[in-house]
Amino acid sequence: MMNRREAVERITLMLGGAIAPQISSGLMGQVTNTGPSVAVNEAQTLLLAELADVIIPTTDTPGAKAAGVEQFIIRLMRDCYIKEDQEKFYAGLTKLDEACRAAHGKGYVEADAEQKEACLTDAMKTNKAFFKQMKQLTVTGYFTSEIGATQALEYLPVPGRFEGDVPLQPGQKAWAISR
Numbered sequence: 001m002m003n004r005r006e007a008v009e010r011i012t013l014m015l016g017g018a019i020a021p022q023i024s025s026g027l028m029g030q031v032t033n034t035g036p037s038v039a040v041n042e043a044q045t046l047l048l049a050e051l052a053d054v055i056i057p058t059t060d061t062p063g064a065k066a067a068g069v070e071q072f073i074i075r076l077m078r079d080c081y082i083k084e085d086q087e088k089f090y091a092g093l094t095k096l097d098e099a100c101r102a103a104h105g106k107g108y109v110e111a112d113a114e115q116k117e118a119c120l121t122d123a124m125k126t127n128k129a130f131f132k133q134m135k136q137l138t139v140t141g142y143f144t145s146e147i148g149a150t151q152a153l154e155y156l157p158v159p160g161r162f163e164g165d166v167p168l169q170p171g172q173k174a175w176a177i178s179r
Contacts, residue, residue, distance in 0.1 A: 023076065023140055031079040038086040040074050043109075047097055048073055050109050052138045054116050061151045064142050072141030073134075092130025096123045 052064035052073070064070075077086050100108040100119040108119060123131045142148040149155055154173040168174070 036083050037078045038083060038090055044093060045070055046109050047093060051134060054120055055135055055138045056142050062147050064138055067142050067145040067147040069138055069141040073137045089133060092127055095127055
């Protein structure tokens with residue numbers, strides 16, 4: 001049986017080895033920020049959920065919103081990032097919402113799918129640091145959720161023997177890591 005540390009190591013390898021130490025700590029359930037935190041309101045929570053759902057939308061499997069990725073991001077920010085880093089992240093979220101409001105006359109949550117996509121595409125260029133962090137948090141939160149690990153990925157709860165080179169069948173999903 002795999003423990004949590006081994007699972008985090010494997011997730012790190014899956015994500016190309018470029019996982020932030022705060023994310024690693026959060027995945028292992030550690031609280032590394034014992035200082036003050038940014039209070040997140042309902043509007044920010046809804047905005048996080050909508051943004052994550054554009055990054056990983058519902059297709060033939062549930063999307064980021066269904067997986068509760070926004071709650072993962074809020075918990076991780078609160079427990080593992082210092083207040084200054086939290087403030088930068090939430091300022092980036094506010095900047096995206098304000099840019100959407102300026103471009104379309106409504107906030108990101110109220111925008112239609114095409115407007116949300118346009119705002120996100122713009123954020124990729126003008127708000128790169130925020131977008132990169134939001135994407136990393138969304139992907140990590142999704143694929144470590146029950147929905148991501150069991151519905152978007154192939155899930156094998158008790159792995160058998162090691163087979164290092166097993167070809168995927170056409171249309172087969174990639175494998176999830178069990179713990």
